[in-house]
Amino acid sequence: MDDYRRLADRIADDITAGRLEPGQRLPPQRVFARRRGIAGSTAGRVYAELVRRGLVVGEVGRGTFVRAAPAGPGGRALVEAVTAAPVNLELNYPSAPGQSELLAPALAPLLRPDVLAEALRPAAATGTPAAREATAALLATSGWRPAPDRLLFTGNARQAIAATLASLVRPGGRLGVEPLTYPLVKEIAARLGITLVPLAADEGGVRAESVAAVHRSAPLSALYLQPTLHNPTSLTTSGERLRQLAAAVRALDIPVVEDRIWSFLTDDDPFAAHAPDLTHVVDGLSKRVAPGLTVGFVAVPGARLGAVAAAVRSGGWSAGRFAVEAAARWIGDGTVQRLVAAKRADAARRQRIVGEELRGFAVRSDPRAYFAWWELPTPWRADTFTAAAAAHGIAVTPGPAFVVDPNRTPDAVRLGLASAPEPDLRRALRTLAGVVRGTP
Numbered sequence: 001m002d003d004y005r006r007l008a009d010r011i012a013d014d015i016t017a018g019r020l021e022p023g024q025r026l027p028p029q030r031v032f033a034r035r036r037g038i039a040g041s042t043a044g045r046v047y048a049e050l051v052r053r054g055l056v057v058g059e060v061g062r063g064t065f066v067r068a069a070p071a072g073p074g075g076r077a078l079v080e081a082v083t084a085a086p087v088n089l090e091l092n093y094p095s096a097p098g099q100s101e102l103l104a105p106a107l108a109p110l111l112r113p114d115v116l117a118e119a120l121r122p123a124a125a126t127g128t129p130a131a132r133e134a135t136a137a138l139l140a141t142s143g144w145r146p147a148p149d150r151l152l153f154t155g156n157a158r159q160a161i162a163a164t165l166a167s168l169v170r171p172g173g174r175l176g177v178e179p180l181t182y183p184l185v186k187e188i189a190a191r192l193g194i195t196l197v198p199l200a201a202d203e204g205g206v207r208a209e210s211v212a213a214v215h216r217s218a219p220l221s222a223l224y225l226q227p228t229l230h231n232p233t234s235l236t237t238s239g240e241r242l243r244q245l246a247a248a249v250r251a252l253d254i255p256v257v258e259d260r261i262w263s264f265l266t267d268d269d270p271f272a273a274h275a276p277d278l279t280h281v282v283d284g285l286s287k288r289v290a291p292g293l294t295v296g297f298v299a300v301p302g303a304r305l306g307a308v309a310a311a312v313r314s315g316g317w318s319a320g321r322f323a324v325e326a327a328a329r330w331i332g333d334g335t336v337q338r339l340v341a342a343k344r345a346d347a348a349r350r351q352r353i354v355g356e357e358l359r360g361f362a363v364r365s366d367p368r369a370y371f372a373w374w375e376l377p378t379p380w381r382a383d384t385f386t387a388a389a390a391a392h393g394i395a396v397t398p399g400p401a402f403v404v405d406p407n408r409t410p411d412a413v414r415l416g417l418a419s420a421p422e423p424d425l426r427r428a429l430r431t432l433a434g435v436v437r438g439t440p
Contacts (some may be wrong), residue, residue: 004040004045004049005039005049007036007042007046007272008046008049008050008053011026011046011055012050012053012055015055015056015066016098020066021066021387022066022067022386022387022390022391023065023383023384023386023387023388023390024065024066025063025065025066025195026047026063026064026065026066027058027062027065028063029043029044029047030043032046032047038256041223047064050064051064052187052190054067054401055067057297057382057383057386057398057400057401060299065077065383065387065399066387067383067386068290070271072280073250076343078417082185086394086395087393087394087395087397087420087424087425087427087428088391088416088419088420089394089395089396089397089415089416089417089419089420089425089428090360090395090396090416091395091418091419092370092371092416092417092418092419093286093287093290093291093414093418093419094287094343094344094346094370094418094419095290095348095418095419096343096346099290100418101337102335102338103289103290103330103335105333105335106329106330106333106335107162107326107329109329110322110325110326113286116261116284117242118321120321120322121321123153123154123318123319123320123321124318124326125152125153125154125308125309125313125318125319125326126151126152126309126314127152127319127439128321128325128328129148129241129325129375130137130328130332131153131324131325131327131328132148132149132151132268133148134326134327134328134332135148135151135297135327135331136148136151136329137331138282138318138331138336139260139283139297139299139419140362141268141270142267142269142270142271143269143273144269144270144273144276144366146272146281147202147302149298149301150205150300150301150302150305151297151298151299151300152297152298152300152305152308152309152312152320153295153296153297153319154284154296154298154312154317154318154319155294155295155296155317155318155319155320155323156284156286156291156294156295156296157259157261157282157283157284157286157296157297158184158188158296159296159312159315159317160282160283160284160296160297160317160437161184161185161188161224161227161259161282162192162315162317163259163298163308163311163315163317164190164257164280164282164300164308164311165185165188165192165193165194165222165224165257166192166311166315167188167307167308167311168221168222168255168257168280168306169192169194169221169222170221171192171193171194172194172195173191173194173195173219173221173222174194174195174196174197174218174219174221175189175195175196175197175220175221175222175223175224176197176198176199176214176215176220176222176223176224176254177196177197177199177223177224177225177404178198178199178201178205178206178225178226178230178406179198179199179200179201179403179404179405179408180230180232180399180402180403180410181196181207181224181386181402181404182226182227182231182259182402183363183401183402185224186404187359194221196404197214197220197404198405199211199214199223200213203235204237204238204240204241205227205230205235205237205238205241205417206225206237206245207243208241208244208247208248209248210244211223211245211248211249211252211254212248212251212252215252215254215327219227220252220254221254221255222254222255222256222257223249223254223255223257223290223377224256224257225245225256225257225258225259226258226259226260227242227258227270227271228262228263228266228268229258229263229265229266229268229366229368230264231371231402231414232371232373232397232402232414233364233373234364234365234366234369234372234373234400235364235366235373236266236268236351236366237271238248239269239410242271242273242274243274245258245271245274245275246271246274246275249275249278250275250278252277253278255278255280255301255304256271256275256278256279256280257279257280257282258271258272258279258280258281258282259282260281260282260283261282261283261284261287261334262287262369262370263283263284264287264288264340264343265340265343265344265347265368265369265370266368269400270300276301277301277303278301279433280298280299280300280304280308281297281298281299282296282297282298282299283296283297283299283368284296284297284331285327287337287343287370287418288336288340288343289327289330289336289339291400293323293326294323295319295323295324295327297318298312308387338351339374341422343370344368345382346418347369347370347417347418350365350366350370350417350422350425351365351368351372351417352420353426353429354372354415354429355429356426357420357426357429357433358372358429358432358433359375361374361377361433361436362374362375362376362377363375369417370416370417370418371416371417371418372412372414372415372417373399373412373413373415374412374414374415375410375411375412375414376411376412376413376436379412380411380436380440381411381438381440382398382399382400382409382410382411382412382413383398383400383410384440385398385413385436385440386398386413387437388435388440389413389432389435392428392431392432392435394431396413396414396415396432397413397414397415397416398413399411399413399414401414402414415429
C-alpha cells in the first residue's frame with residue numbers, strides 16, 4: 001500500500017476511535033509534513049485521501065476539519081442529549097410504504113428454474129428488447145422520448161455517469177460543471193484524470209455565456225449538468241435558460257451529460273429535448289425503486305452509441321441480466337409508477353415539515369424535492385455546524401462537499417430528507433433549528 005494511504009489509515013483510525021473529534025482542525029499540511037518527516041506533496045495526498053473518504057472537509061483559508069459523523073452514545077451534546085438512534089440526513093434514499101410487497105410479485109416468475117437460467121446469463125450493455133422498450137416509456141416526457149435502440153444499461157446510475165464521462169473526456173480533459181456539483185462526479189473525475197471547470201450560474205441555472213467564455217479560455221470536452229432538481233440546491237432550470245444553453249452547446253459542438261436521477265419527482269422535459277444530438281441522458285432506479293437491486297440507464301445520441309457501450313464494457317459497468325429483467329417487469333406492470341406516485345406525495349410531506357420547522361431561515365428548496373440547501377446564519381460555518389449536528393446524533397452534508405472551486409466554500413449544509421422516518425426528521429430539524437439559534 002502507498003505510504004500516503006497508510007498515513008491516511010492512521011488518521012482515519014483516530015477519527016473512528018474518537019481521538020480526533022468532529023469539528024477538530026487538523027494541522028496545516030506543511031506542519032503535518034514536518035512532524036511526519038514526509039514531503040509536502042505526500043501530505044497533500046494524505047489530506048486529499050481523507051477528503052475522498054468523507055472523513056474531513058477542507059476550506060481554503062480556514063483549514064482542514066474532521067467531518068461530522070453520527071455521534072456514539074458518549075458524544076457530547078450542545079443543547080440536549082444525543083438520541084439513541086442517530087438521524088442520518090446525509091443518506092437520501094426514499095422508500096414508499098409497502099414497497100417490498102409491491103416489488104415481490106414481479107420477481108416471483110423469475111424464480112422458475114427455466115426463467116432463472118436465462119436471467120442469470122451475462123447481459124450486454126444494450127440490455128434486452130423488452131427492457132429497452134420499457135425504459136424508453138419510463139423516461140419519456142411530454143416533449144421527449146428516447147429511442148429504445150439508443151439505450152444502454154449499467155449496474156447503477158453512478159456507473160452510467162462514469163462510463164459516459166470516460167467515453168467523452170480523455171485524461172487531462174476539461175469538464176464544465178455547475179459551481180456546486182454531485183460529490184461523486186468529483187471523485188469520478190479524479191479517478192479518470194478529468195479537470196472539473198465551474199461554470200457561472202445564477203438563480204436561473206448555468207448561464208449560456210459562461211459556457212462560451214470558459215470554452216474560449218481552454219476547450220471543454222463536455223458538460224455535466226443537473227438541470228432538474230439540482231442536487232444540492234433543488235433548482236430546476238427554466239425552459240428559456242435551457243434553450244439558451246442548447247444554442248450555446250450546438251454552436252460550440254460540446255456534448256452534454258444530463259443527470260436526471262431526481263427527475264421522477266417532476267414532469268419537466270429534459271435538456272435533451274432541446275439538444276438531442278449532443279445530450280447523453282443518465283438516469284436509474286435507485287431513487288425510484290430501491291438502492292439494493294438497481295439499474296442505470298444512458299440514452300445516447302445515435303452516433304455515440306458504440307463509444308459509450310465500449311466504455312461500459314471496459315469499465316466492467318454492465319448491468320446484471322437478473323436486475324435488467326426485474327426492472328423491465330417492474331416498469332411493465334406499473335409497479336415503478338405506483339412507487340413514483342407514493343414518493344412524490346412523500347417528498348411533498350417532508351418539504352412541508354422543512355417549511356414548518358425551519359421557518360425564517362434561508363432554506364432553498366423545491367416543494368417536489370427530497371433535499372434542501374440551508375444557508376447558515378452568521379457566525380456559523382459549515383464545519384462547525386456539521387460538528388454541532390453530529391453531537392446531537394444528526395448527520396448532515398457540509399456545503400464544501402459539493403464545491404468545485406476551492407476558493408468558494410459556502411457556509412451551508414444539504415439536508416437529505418428521504419431516509420429518516422418522518423417523526424425523526426421533524427425532531428432532527430427542530431433540534432438543528434435550536435442549535436443554529438445559539439452560537440458556535
